[in-house]
Amino acid sequence: MGSEAEADFVVPDHLTREVFRKCIEKDLNVDNIRIVHFEITPGSSPGDNYTSKIYRCKVIYNQPHTEDKTIHFLAKSMIVIHLSDDFSQSDIIEREINVYRDLLPKLSKFLGGTIVAPKCYDIFTEPNQNFIFEDLKALGYTCADRVSGLDADHLKVVLNKIAKFHAASIKLLEEEPSIEGAFPLGFINEISMKEPVVQGFFKGNLKLAAEIVNTIPGYERFSAKLMKVYDNFVDIALKMMRPDPVKDTKVMNHGDLWVNNFLFKYNEETKEPTDVLFVDYQGTFVNSPAIDINYLFSTSAQLDPLRRKLDLIEKDYYPVFVNELQRLEVKSVPSLEDIFGQIRSREMFSIINLFAVLPLVSINREESKTNDYTQFLDADKSKRKTLIGMYTDRFMEAMKFTLNNLEDVIDETINEYS
Incomplete structure (x- = not known):
């Protein structure tokens, strides 16, 4: 067979x-x-x-x-994962089913021929939920290197594509505002934050990071600051996810915009990336575009483009975003300062994901062969894996830059809990 x-x-x-x-x-x-x-x-x-x-x-x-x-x-x-009754895996999977069956077909009407996801042939639920897609590898799409992360050329095509996705979703939400009610929550929400596994994944790493920075000359001061974030983690995290009805631009976020959820196509001669498609829409929800953008850079950018984050957003995201909104005749177009303001107000989301996600992303392929969901259920195994990732050169460089670059954001945040 x-x-x-x-x-x-x-x-x-x-x-x-x-x-x-x-x-x-x-x-x-x-x-x-x-x-x-x-x-x-x-x-x-x-x-x-x-x-x-x-x-x-x-x-x-x-x-x-x-x-x-x-x-x-x-x-x-x-894979069947046993969570609490309040935080059901089936709810997450049902969201992805809704994305492929309902949201993406509707969104395609406004994308002007731009394709954002693989074709879904079928979805069936026995023995468990299954999705049958076209194999993008056969169409010349491949994954980028998770361990090294994305350079500026790769980020450009991602930013171009997610800008179109975000813009099209604004038009869709204008025409069908009820869609927002079907996608109100991301992975971090009041329900998930009560789940020990989820909270442990995001919160537990902050404590490990606080211990590590206390041993790094010149970074000892961040130990107490990260512990303050740890002590108030749930409230801080939920604030990052709370939409601002006045200042925020309301878009459909992919919700899990990291390197393993991208498939790239390359120019055969120059080997430069020319297109990208997104997979895994389990976290899709309505919120500010800053959620997707900050998550992308904190989990997937190499150090050089991470340092140039705002420049790349201004060059590779915003012009495409505006052009698409104008093509779709959307009347209210946010300024670049509006987008930057939303990104700035959610930089603690970048810090949370720096410590929660990047250690696992940075682990080399040999060590990551044994990674699976059960490691989050075993505190010792989870800690060992996380520490391996935190001591990689990539993580250390990203952490040092981010802590220095966003120290004022951390200070502003923890001062609220003094």
Whole structure:
């Protein structure tokens, strides 16, 4: 039935010929597809996915009196995670289902031909939630290097694309304001912050960071400051996510805009990135564009573009954003100062994700092979992994720059709790 790409790889029982035959027939609007051959292989490297398993499927098919054709699929099968009754994994997955079934088709009307996500052929819920996508790798798209992060060229295409996504969502929200009610919350919210695993992931690393900076000459002063953030973490985090009805620009955020959720296409001659598509829409919600932008830079930018964050936003995000709003005849266009103000007001979100996410992003591929969701349930294992990431050169450089660059933001924040 399938070819094993690794010695211990087992083809899942639920990904059958019939699943892919139905996908092809639905796409072509026919009922006479015959599967000649198909094979399934692992679709991601060990440790790259925490909440799902990814599979690639190559299918050779035909119709009566036609030649064989080949099509490539990518299947995402969600891993069952046991959370509290209040914070349900099914709610997160249901949100992604709504994005692919409802939001993205509506958003596409305003994107002017711009594609932001892979084509979704099917979604089914047995044995668990499963998504069947087109395999972007077969179309020439590949992942960037998670460990080294994104340089300015990669960030340019990401900023260009998310600017179009944000602008189109403003028009959609104008025409269908009820959509906001379907996507009100991101990963950080009052419900998730009561979940020990979630709070531990975001909050626990602040304490480790406070211990580390206390051992670094010239950075000892940040130890007490980070502990003050730790002590008031839930309130600080929730403030970052609370929309300002007066100052904020209301857009649909991707919600998990980091390097592993990007697939890039490259110029064959220059090897420069020319396009990007976004995957994993489990965190999509309505809020300021500063959420996506700050998360992108704190989790995925190399040090040089991180230092030039505002310049890159002014050069690669804002002009595209404005052009799209004008094309869509949106009357209220935020100024660059408006966008910068929103980014500034949510820089504590950058700091939170610097310590929560970047350590795991920075871990080398060999060490990350054993990464999975269970490490967040085991305090010792989680601490060991986090410390490995925090002692990488990439994390140390980003941390030192961010702490110095945003020290006034940290001070303003913790002074509220004096």
